[in-house]
Amino acid sequence: MSLDWVYYAISWILLTWHSAWDAIGVPVDAVLGTNFAWILAIIFLVVTVRVILFPVFVKQIKSQRAMQALQPQVKALQEKHKGDRETLQKEMMELYRKEKANPLMGCLPMFLQIPVFLGLFHVLRRLDPAKQAKTLYGWSVDQFDSASNAKLFTAPIAGKFGSTVDELARLGANGTTVKIIAGVLVLVMMGTTYLTSRQMILKTGWAEDPQQRMIQRLMLYGIPLSLLVSGAIFPIGVIIYWVTNNLFTLGQQQWVLRKYPPPVTAKTTTSARNPVQPAKTGGLFGRKPAAQPPTKATAPKVAAPKPGAKPANPKKGRPAKRQG
DSSP states (O other): OOOHHHHHHHHHHHHHHHHHHHHHTOOSSOBTTBOHHHHHHHHHHHHHHHHHHHHHHHHHHHHHHHHHHTHHHHHHHHHHTTTOHHHHHHHHHHHHHHHTOOTTGGGHHHHHHHHHHHHHHHHHHTOOTTOSOTTGGGOOHHHHHHHHTOEETTEETTOOTTOOHHHHHHHTOOHHHHHHHHHHHHHHHHHHHHHHHHHHHHHHOOOSSHHHHHHHHIIIIIHHHHHHHHGGGSOHHHHHHHHHHHHHHHHHHHHHHHHSOOOOOHHHHHHHHOSSSOOSSOSGGGOOOOOOOOOOOOOOOOOOOOTTOOOOOTTTTSOOOOOO
16 A cells, blocks of 8 residues: 555645745754754644644543443453453453443554654655655755755754664764764653653553553553664654654643543542552552651659649658668
8 A cells, every 4th residue: 555645745744834934934044953944844743733633632532531431340341251251352342332432542543643653754764865756745856955954953854873874974964963862862752652651541540451451551661662672763853753742742631631630539549649550558659658656655644733732752652671
């Protein structure tokens, strides 16, 4: 299946935003080693895609609310069909169908953005001065040359951590600078990817459904760790797109979760203490409560003598010591 339509669409959005920033007066030439018009074009590619996908994001939140409301019924099915995995899966699928809940809806916005990511990855890989087809996907020669020379702090947006010596030479880039900029961006990409998943789990808690819980663990740990390796082949412009997308997601999720908070349950409260593992011992983030210092033993209080009474003689009443 050809993805040319994706490449044309991504190119058109990038070129449109670049022309818009150029018309506004954003410097086309590098300032502080950065071509801000192209960096802003990538950032507003994210904004364009997220505005288009906002209705899908709202459906994702509603689906997650429905899945959370079904947790007691899911738990009851798990107890009823313990040891019979096939019957359990059939009953749960029937429950989801009846209640119109989709356990895979939580990943849908991410899957819909995969073509955009692949399109941008492909387009930026073409920004090589040695390429002959400079006018492919609607680019003019001037636009192609401008983008291939675009930089972030002197590191080309088409460069990557794993760029070869020949690729760096054609881009006119310093290998050390590219590795530093790309390396820092990969770490930021991993961190913000983790935070987007953690933010959602903090608010909604861990799912009772094993399938849903597996998806949550994959989103929380698997994807950020995979970026440590795959990030080496991502052009810097793609990493800028990914980080911007994560920051947009964090803000969007915070707004939606504040406007439409999930129902507060005992499970949600417990899971919110620790997004990695539900707390078992109590205390903040599942930590054991600090031991209280032992209190000093206090002497029993002795009633004060009544007014006018003779003071008691503590020696009186004690047996006299025998004379040796």
